[in-house]
Amino acid sequence: MASWNKPTYHRRLFLWLLVYSWTMVLCFAAFQYHRERRFKAEELNSRLQILNKSLLAETDHADTAFRFDSLPAIEGLRVSVIDLQGRVIYDNSLDSLPAENHLEREEIAGALAKGSGYTIRRHSESTGETYFYSACKGNECIVRTAVPYSVSLRILLQADYGFLWFMIGVTSVMSLLGYFATRRVGLHVSRLNRFAEKAERGERIFDTDPFPHDELGDISNHIVRLYAQLQEAIADRDRQHRLALHEEQEKIRIKKQLTNNINHELKTPVAAMQVCLETLMTHKELAPEKRDEFIARCYANSERLKNLLADVSLITRMDDGGDAIAKNEIDLQEVIADVCDEYALAARNKNVALVDAVSEPLPVLGNATLLASVFRNLLDNALAYSGCRRIEIRLLASDENIISLSVADDGCGVAEEHLPRLFERFYRVDKGRSRQAGGTGLGLSIVKNAVLWHGGNITVENRSGGGLLFHLTFIKK
Incomplete structure (x- = not known):
């Protein structure tokens, strides 16, 4: 049928x-x-x-007898x-x-x-x-x-x-005009019906056939645009939700990784301290020189533990959003000068020329301690691992919004395959050498997080003449 x-x-x-x-x-x-x-x-x-x-x-x-005279x-x-x-x-x-x-x-x-x-x-x-x-x-x-x-x-x-033919003619013309008028309205309704069916099925509506330019068409266009905007808002909300969920999962993953790495990093100094202390307790007859050597090793490993715990505390505060870290109006040029003065003696002891080429005030809204940790860690790495003879901090550009700086050395540099991972937590190019130097493996991670916390960015590359070049940008406000 x-x-x-x-x-x-x-x-x-x-x-x-x-x-x-x-x-x-x-x-x-x-x-x-x-x-x-x-x-x-x-x-x-x-x-x-x-x-x-x-x-x-x-x-x-x-x-009955009458007769009409005439008809x-x-x-x-x-x-x-x-x-x-x-x-x-x-x-x-x-x-x-x-x-x-x-x-x-x-x-x-x-x-x-x-x-x-x-x-x-x-x-x-x-x-x-x-x-x-x-x-x-x-x-x-x-x-x-x-x-x-x-x-x-x-x-x-x-x-x-x-008059009847006239009415038929007029009505025929009106019927013809009515056909086009109802056809126009019918197209409106048909398009709205198709739109409603798609909306009921939850389909994404990016665009529809344009409606005629009249009052009903304008209303239809407004309805379609409002629905499209609602869809976009829902899609943005879902994207933001997925992004927030991903970020939360990433934070959980990083924290787990951080916990595992901290556990691993703590084992070495604790084990070294335990060996030294057991030796001192077991062999009380050790010569004073040997006893002092073991005590010095214990002290060095305790310092390493202290630095590790301080770095972990700092990086954890930044991971949690840094709400407890205060921002103030500070001069970045003064922070750099203080750090360079602090490391001047260590640089001279290693015959390294430490050049502070930043000579003009650089006002920024930030945290002086975090900014100082950025340059301390960069100088620490250069002095400890690069084997350089010159370290230079230079101002590249400064305007009303952004400050651009570079920290460069003329040392041995880093193999290209290591560059993308330099800012990872506990990542070491030479693990044995890093531990011997007392590094925690968190220095460059702290640098990157501190720069990002200030709304800036940091990149690293090998210089053509040897050594590393760090490029830093900071947002002034």
């Missing part, structure tokens, strides 16, 4: 418009037709009433006189008068009730023909005239069809 397809909204709307329009036209045409036909009938009745009244003027009694030359004119009891007392078209009572005839009843009456078309039983009757009541009788309902009279009484 074939399925029935429901007509589109446009077709249904157009069909209702056609039914409404043509029903109105047919009702108006029928009303106008009967109105005009009645008007022409009343006009003919008025002419016959004039004749009736002139005949009543000649005689107004029920004398107008109207083809087929029939004149009858009926008394008030309904009997025909005269008829110019009959040889013998009919016996039936005429009070029930429409024109006679109208004449008795209102003084005059007419019947548009009625078959006469006396003559066997169809007539238009008009009756007028006198004091003692009723005069009735009738004309045959011939073709010419039928044409005369018919309404003029010109």
Whole structure:
């Protein structure tokens, strides 16, 4: 069995418009037709009433012997006189008068009730023909005239069809215009329906067919844009949620990794201290020089533990968002100068030229301790591992928003495969050498986190002439 397809909204709307329009036209045409036909009938009745009244003027009694002096030359004119009891007392078209009572005839009843009456078309039983009757009541009788309902009279009484054709033409034009109007509205509704179906299915709507530029089209466009904006907002919310979830998971992973790394890093100094202490406790007869050596090793490993715990504490505070770290208006040039003064003696002991080429004030909103740790760790690494002869801190650019600096040395540099991982926690290029130097493996990680906490960025590369070049940027406000 074939399925029935429901007509589109446009077709249904157009069909209702056609039914409404043509029903109105047919009702108006029928009303106008009967109105005009009645008007022409009343006009003919008025002419016959004039004749009736002139005949009543000649005689107004029920004398069966009367004769009219003259009758107008109207083809087929029939004149009858009926008394008030309904009997025909005269008829110019009959040889013998009919016996039936005429009070029930429409024109006679109208004449008795209102003084005059007419019947548009009625078959006469006396003559066997169809007539238009008009009756007028006198004091003692009723005069009735009738004309045959011939073709010419039928044409005369018919309404003029010109207005009907005019109405049909106007309605046809209106129907054509209505088709395009309903088609336009139907397109609106169809597009909104497709949009609603997509919205119900939860589909992403980036764009739809443009709506016409009218009030309904503007409303439709607003609805689509609002839905698209809502979808985008929901998508942004989901993205932010996924990003926050990823960041939270990453923080958990990093903390777990940090815990494992700290556990690993703590084992070495603790084990070394334990060996030294056990030796001192077991061998009390050790020479003073040996006892001092073991005590010095314990002290060095305790210092390493202290530095490790301080670095872990600092990096943990930055991981937690740094809310407890205060920001103040400080001069970065002064921070760099203080750090360089602090490391001047260590640099001279290693025959390293430490050059501070930053000579102008660099106001930033930040934390002096964190900023100092940035340059301390960079200088520590350069002095401990690079084997350099010169370290230079230089101002590259400064404007109202950004400060750009470089920290460079002329040492041995780092193999290219290590560069992407230099800022990872506990990552060491030479693990044995780093531990011997007392490094915690967190220095460059602290540098990067501190720079990021200040809204800046840091990159590293090998210099063409040897050594490393760190490029730092800081946001002033």
